[in-house]
Amino acid sequence: MTDLYTLQGITVRYGARTVLAVDKLAIRRGEILSVVGPSGAGKSTLLRLLNFLHPPTSGEIHFDGIPFSADRAATLEMRRRVTTVFQHPVLLRRSVEANVTYGLRLRGQRGDAEALHATLASVGLAELAQQPARTLSGGEAQRVALARALVLRPEALLLDEPTANLDPYNVGLIEQNIARLNQEQQTTIVLVTHNLHQARRLAHRVLFLLDGHPVETAVTQTFFEFPHDPRTGAFVRGDMVY
Amino acid sequence: MANFLEGFHQSLQLLLGGDSQLAAIVLLSLRVSGIALAISTAIGIPLGALLGLTRFYGRPLAVALVYTGMAFPPVVVGLFVYLLLSRSGPLGALALGWIPRLFTPEAMILAQVIIALPLVAGFTLAAVQGVDPALRLQIQALGASRWQTTGAILEEARVGVVAAVVAGFGGIISEVGAVMLVGGNIAGQTRVLTTAIVLETNKGNFGLALALGGVLLGIAFAANLLILRLEGRSFHS
Numbered sequence: 001m002t003d004l005y006t007l008q009g010i011t012v013r014y015g016a017r018t019v020l021a022v023d024k025l026a027i028r029r030g031e032i033l034s035v036v037g038p039s040g041a042g043k044s045t046l047l048r049l050l051n052f053l054h055p056p057t058s059g060e061i062h063f064d065g066i067p068f069s070a071d072r073a074a075t076l077e078m079r080r081r082v083t084t085v086f087q088h089p090v091l092l093r094r095s096v097e098a099n100v101t102y103g104l105r106l107r108g109q110r111g112d113a114e115a116l117h118a119t120l121a122s123v124g125l126a127e128l129a130q131q132p133a134r135t136l137s138g139g140e141a142q143r144v145a146l147a148r149a150l151v152l153r154p155e156a157l158l159l160d161e162p163t164a165n166l167d168p169y170n171v172g173l174i175e176q177n178i179a180r181l182n183q184e185q186q187t188t189i190v191l192v193t194h195n196l197h198q199a200r201r202l203a204h205r206v207l208f209l210l211d212g213h214p215v216e217t218a219v220t221q222t223f224f225e226f227p228h229d230p231r232t233g234a235f236v237r238g239d240m241v242y
Numbered sequence: 243m244a245n246f247l248e249g250f251h252q253s254l255q256l257l258l259g260g261d262s263q264l265a266a267i268v269l270l271s272l273r274v275s276g277i278a279l280a281i282s283t284a285i286g287i288p289l290g291a292l293l294g295l296t297r298f299y300g301r302p303l304a305v306a307l308v309y310t311g312m313a314f315p316p317v318v319v320g321l322f323v324y325l326l327l328s329r330s331g332p333l334g335a336l337a338l339g340w341i342p343r344l345f346t347p348e349a350m351i352l353a354q355v356i357i358a359l360p361l362v363a364g365f366t367l368a369a370v371q372g373v374d375p376a377l378r379l380q381i382q383a384l385g386a387s388r389w390q391t392t393g394a395i396l397e398e399a400r401v402g403v404v405a406a407v408v409a410g411f412g413g414i415i416s417e418v419g420a421v422m423l424v425g426g427n428i429a430g431q432t433r434v435l436t437t438a439i440v441l442e443t444n445k446g447n448f449g450l451a452l453a454l455g456g457v458l459l460g461i462a463f464a465a466n467l468l469i470l471r472l473e474g475r476s477f478h479s
Contacts, residue, residue: 048379053379053383076387080385083383084380084383086383088376089380092377092397106384106385106387107385152384
């Protein structure tokens with residue numbers, strides 16, 4: 001398995017405060033990497049870097065061999081190979097279908113009607129296609145956000161707490177789509193979650209971030225059952241006070 | 243009360259009779275304010291978006307200037323433009339072909355642009371700042387270029403942006419001080435609705451003054467209908 005992303009000497013600082021410091025990290029093509037850690041650990045900052053929405057203060061990221069750093073901005077073409085589903089999706093004041101196809105239209109594409117319908121159906125929104133998106137419930141809105149990312153068929157899909165505060169039905173539907181996308185299209189997925197059970201269910205590897213620093217990265221079973229670092233063990237057991 | 247009723251009666255006669263003098267005044271008002279609004283919109287919307295969506299050195303000063311401009315008394319703007327364009331003024335003295343001359347519709351347009359531009363830019367700035375900042379990040383994450391992001395945010399803020407344009411139009415179609423000073427209220431050349439109302443009122447021609455006032459109100463009403471229509475569309479899309 002080759003690496004899609006490699007990060008070297010990455011820091012992100014806001015003023016004097018360092019919010020992320022990753023010495024070395026590789027994200028493999030086609031894997032689901034779950035990023036866990038307490039609030040404020042730098043998980044969302046990491047996702048913004050991976051989506052090239054925010055440059056690092058120092059260090060370099062290579063995406064498919066293409067560098068991205070404070071001095072080397074990401075091209076539009078490069079940015080369009082990756083997308084993010086955010087914890088709190090903000091939808092456009094348009095219909096569900098218009099929201100889902102929005103990213104395609106940004107690329108000058110109209111999208112295949114059949115594929116669009118299949119995507120909407122896969123997230124249980126086929127019946128709501130023409131409904132104004134701003135009238136949806138939280139779970140439905142999150143599924144629209146997932147659908148608008150899925151239709152783009154990104155090489156890397158970044159998920160920032162995609163099921164936080166959702167009911168079990170919505171959680172199940174979203175997890176099902178994440179797993180299917182990875183299996184059928186070998187999409188690289190980085191999943192930030194507070195839900196350790198979810199990380200265990202979906203991820204191939206897990207990265208534990210603490211105070212902006214990676215503590216441990218391991219294959220999922222090893223991470224949960226035989227963690228190397230005592231801090232990982234304490235976090236997994238719920239003993240960590242932060 | 244009798245004057246009012248008589249004036250009202252006269253105004254109806256003028257409006258229904260298709261008075262040519264009235265038509266010329268209305269057309270000149272629409273031409274001057276329409277061109278001024280088009281210029282203010284073309285500059286004000288991008289300026290408001292720029293101030294609302296970017297951070298740069300000197301931005302707070304630029305925002306403060308725009309907000310101050312929103313409160314410019316039109317008569318002061320008129321005085322400023324008058325002094326600029328008068329023969330001894332810094333622009334008038336240059337006597338260049340592209341610089342408007344005093345007491346022409348072009349000078350009135352310049353004055354109205356100075357009045358409307360801060361209104362359009364200021365309200366646009368407020369409208370784009372009212373859009374959820376998370377939306378911008380999420381649009382970028384979907385692969386929007388800088389221009390596409392700005393366009394999407396302006397579209398989300400369209401009700402406020404339309405209100406900005408209507409506020410700009412309302413500010414200039416109804417102002418009298420600036421156009422009186424720089425236009426001179428010359429019959430058939432620079433006489434517009436507001437200056438004509440002042441003149442006819444001073445002359446005691448309440449009928450014509452009221453008719454002109456009615457047309458002015460009608461134009462304002464039409465502008466409000468337009469914004470309501472656009473707001474209605476946004477709720478249904």
